[in-house]
Amino acid sequence: MKKRQRRSASRGRFSVILGLFGVAFIFLTFGYIAWEQRSRLLQRHEEDTRSNAFFLADHAARLFEVTDLTLKQTAALVEDESWYTIEPSRRLWEQIRAIKEALPYIDNIWLNDATGRLRMTSAQFPTPESNVADRDAFYAQYATDKGLFVGEPIIGRVTKEPTFMVSRRLQYPAGSFRGIVSVTVSLSYFSNYWGTLRLPKGSRITLLRGDDSKVLAQFPAPKDLAFVASDREAFENALVRNSRAGTYTFLSEGRERIGSYHRVGDLPLYIRVSIPQDAYWAPWIAQTRLYGAFALIALLALLALTALASQQFREQAASAAFLEKEVAERTRDLQSETNALEILNRTGAALSAELDLDRVVQSITDAGVVLTGAQFGALFYNVVDPGNDRYTLYALSGAPREKFSQFPMPRNTKVFGPTFEGSGIVRSDDITTDPRYGQNEPHKGMPEGHLPVRSYLAIPVVSRTGEVYGGLFFGHEKPGVFTERAERLMVGLAAQAAIAIDNGRLYQAAQHEIEERKQAQTQQSLLIRELHHRVKNTLATVQAVVGATARSTSNIDEFYEAFVGRIISLANTHSLLTEAVWQTASLREILEKELSPYRHDSGERIVLEGPAVELPSEAAVPIGMAIHELTTNAAKYGALSVSSGRVTVRWMSEPQAEGVRLKLCWTESGGPPVQPPKRQGFGSRLLHRVLTTQLNAKVDMEFEQAGLRVSIDTILKEATLLDPAA
Numbered sequence: 001m002k003k004r005q006r007r008s009a010s011r012g013r014f015s016v017i018l019g020l021f022g023v024a025f026i027f028l029t030f031g032y033i034a035w036e037q038r039s040r041l042l043q044r045h046e047e048d049t050r051s052n053a054f055f056l057a058d059h060a061a062r063l064f065e066v067t068d069l070t071l072k073q074t075a076a077l078v079e080d081e082s083w084y085t086i087e088p089s090r091r092l093w094e095q096i097r098a099i100k101e102a103l104p105y106i107d108n109i110w111l112n113d114a115t116g117r118l119r120m121t122s123a124q125f126p127t128p129e130s131n132v133a134d135r136d137a138f139y140a141q142y143a144t145d146k147g148l149f150v151g152e153p154i155i156g157r158v159t160k161e162p163t164f165m166v167s168r169r170l171q172y173p174a175g176s177f178r179g180i181v182s183v184t185v186s187l188s189y190f191s192n193y194w195g196t197l198r199l200p201k202g203s204r205i206t207l208l209r210g211d212d213s214k215v216l217a218q219f220p221a222p223k224d225l226a227f228v229a230s231d232r233e234a235f236e237n238a239l240v241r242n243s244r245a246g247t248y249t250f251l252s253e254g255r256e257r258i259g260s261y262h263r264v265g266d267l268p269l270y271i272r273v274s275i276p277q278d279a280y281w282a283p284w285i286a287q288t289r290l291y292g293a294f295a296l297i298a299l300l301a302l303l304a305l306t307a308l309a310s311q312q313f314r315e316q317a318a319s320a321a322f323l324e325k326e327v328a329e330r331t332r333d334l335q336s337e338t339n340a341l342e343i344l345n346r347t348g349a350a351l352s353a354e355l356d357l358d359r360v361v362q363s364i365t366d367a368g369v370v371l372t373g374a375q376f377g378a379l380f381y382n383v384v385d386p387g388n389d390r391y392t393l394y395a396l397s398g399a400p401r402e403k404f405s406q407f408p409m410p411r412n413t414k415v416f417g418p419t420f421e422g423s424g425i426v427r428s429d430d431i432t433t434d435p436r437y438g439q440n441e442p443h444k445g446m447p448e449g450h451l452p453v454r455s456y457l458a459i460p461v462v463s464r465t466g467e468v469y470g471g472l473f474f475g476h477e478k479p480g481v482f483t484e485r486a487e488r489l490m491v492g493l494a495a496q497a498a499i500a501i502d503n504g505r506l507y508q509a510a511q512h513e514i515e516e517r518k519q520a521q522t523q524q525s526l527l528i529r530e531l532h533h534r535v536k537n538t539l540a541t542v543q544a545v546v547g548a549t550a551r552s553t554s555n556i557d558e559f560y561e562a563f564v565g566r567i568i569s570l571a572n573t574h575s576l577l578t579e580a581v582w583q584t585a586s587l588r589e590i591l592e593k594e595l596s597p598y599r600h601d602s603g604e605r606i607v608l609e610g611p612a613v614e615l616p617s618e619a620a621v622p623i624g625m626a627i628h629e630l631t632t633n634a635a636k637y638g639a640l641s642v643s644s645g646r647v648t649v650r651w652m653s654e655p656q657a658e659g660v661r662l663k664l665c666w667t668e669s670g671g672p673p674v675q676p677p678k679r680q681g682f683g684s685r686l687l688h689r690v691l692t693t694q695l696n697a698k699v700d701m702e703f704e705q706a707g708l709r710v711s712i713d714t715i716l717k718e719a720t721l722l723d724p725a726a
Helices: 002-077 090-101 136-143 187-194 232-241 281-309 313-353 357-372 401-406 417-421 484-552 556-579 587-598 617-636 682-695
Strands: 106-113 118-121 149-155 162-171 177-186 204-209 215-219 245-252 255-263 269-276 376-382 391-397 426-428 455-462 468-476 584-586 606-609 614-616 646-656 659-669 698-703 708-716
Touching: 002 090, 002 106, 002 162, 002 177, 002 204, 002 245, 002 255, 002 269, 002 281, 002 484, 090 106, 090 118, 106 162, 136 149, 136 162, 136 177, 149 215, 162 187, 177 187, 187 204, 187 215, 232 245, 232 255, 281 313, 313 357, 357 376, 357 391, 357 468, 357 484, 417 455, 417 468, 455 484, 468 484, 584 587, 584 617, 587 606, 587 614, 587 617, 587 646, 614 617, 617 682, 617 708, 682 698, 682 708
Parallel strands: 606 646
Antiparallel strands: 106 118, 106 177, 149 162, 162 177, 204 215, 204 269, 245 255, 255 269, 376 391, 376 468, 426 455, 455 468, 584 614, 646 659, 659 708, 698 708
16 A cells, blocks of 8 residues: 555656646747747848838839939920020920829929029919029039939928929030929828838838938828938948948937838938837737747646646546647647748738739739638639629639630629629638529539639729729638638738739839830930931922022012012921921812912812822922912913913822822913913923922923913822931
């Protein structure tokens, strides 16, 4: 009996020793996990600040690139203008206003002369009285060209809004200071945009200059530009170590913070994202409480096991087995939560650094499949078809894309309706038992070849503006797979997807805007070359007209009258070509401009009959001159010299392989008797030589008794722009 008691006491002592060892082990494990979790939270917060600083710096760099293009475009508009023509020009104001309206983050565009006086602004017209000579964005450019200069925050004298100025120097060809062109960037744009980001509590975003650490914008936005100052010396020391990007600690408002900075492109500007040094404290306390609860459960179980072991060995073994099972289940739950957090963090970091929509939505879909335990998942994009009710596949995970081509895309049925409309979440343990399922033609349920879906989860992806971008859909062939936890995770993932799609769209819009500006500059260069080419041709034509008129006239009055008439005819033709950007001119309009002074109200004296014909610029000038010579000749000697005379012009056109064939016939009747001229004048030489040489035309002149008859037969080639390399 004593031996059994000693054995029982020995077992009891051994159990107590094991129990104490277990208690010590639990405390040590709890302390190690708590310390490890603290280190992980610190590391995660530091990585988040670095990735956010990189993303926001890239975003700001693109904004300033577009701002620089805007300043250059505005400077080009006023390059050939003087301040005295700029200020009263409403046309120029409307152009600048249109540029401003295309950029939501720009408050207004401003033009100031060398004294700082405001000469034009997109804010209002006529221009209000204002002067910026005391603004750093002005006097920094006064002595030398600073390129793109970003000024300190100000309250606008005209708009009364908090902004900062971004300026470029305007100068005369000799290099002297002419003034500045600038834009004011609204601080509310940055605070509104930064406010959409998912940041830890206590985070602060700052846009500041690198040379003097001047704060330009900050989130949370302060009142009256009262920005929160930070340790300038610490920031400058960090820049010495790495002028592009880095992480450092500094003191702000008596509180130590961790900040990551990143340079904005090649500008002397930086984005800094900072959080309090102790920001990890609240989540660490929450997780430590969770771990403490687990540790307390384990401790109580171990104490109970120890107490029971002192009484009965089997009960001790049973309790130990039960405790082991509980710890394993809790560990699995904890591991599952840890894995989910790691996936969400990894996905969030990828979304913050990625602007390509295809990769963004694919990352979201893949993460959703892993987090929910789905067999397959998809993101369907909301595309309205003629029936106003269809999605289209954007990203797919867990199944080959070819599988989705075997059945129609989702339609706006009662099952899919909440997702299409963004009105709610659909989660079903077995979608085939849902009363809304199987009510629509032609399938009345699951189409042939469809993926075997029983468990079903659908989350709408809705933007901040309320627009339904699409939906996240997940499925599994087994029923009852998706839990409330999976639903909550997917709601957060859908919100991240909406923000990422917004960012991707903004990036694509900025790229499209930049490409359009490049194309506009190319087109402008092309038109300038075309203008040079046409001016040279026009001068050559005027020179030829001067020489030909001088040879065909006998005195200065006769020369002046003939020369002025021909120049006016040439100018009329050029006016028609200019209205069509020097491409074509209407044959009927050329005839009407020349013959309109000789029309009667009855309309019988001048007859024009023929289809619409557009003359290319190469043909419009010689044909216009020829019509002018025929009209002048008829007014002096022919049918238009008497009231009973009549001029009929008929023409026809037909397509040919090399262009359009034009046949034109000029017929005079009712005028004085016609006799062939004794010498060839300018008009005859123009008709026979110029038309034949330049247009390869066939010209016939018949001096009939009843009146002059002229026929022109030529091929009109299609109008083309001048080669940019010419």
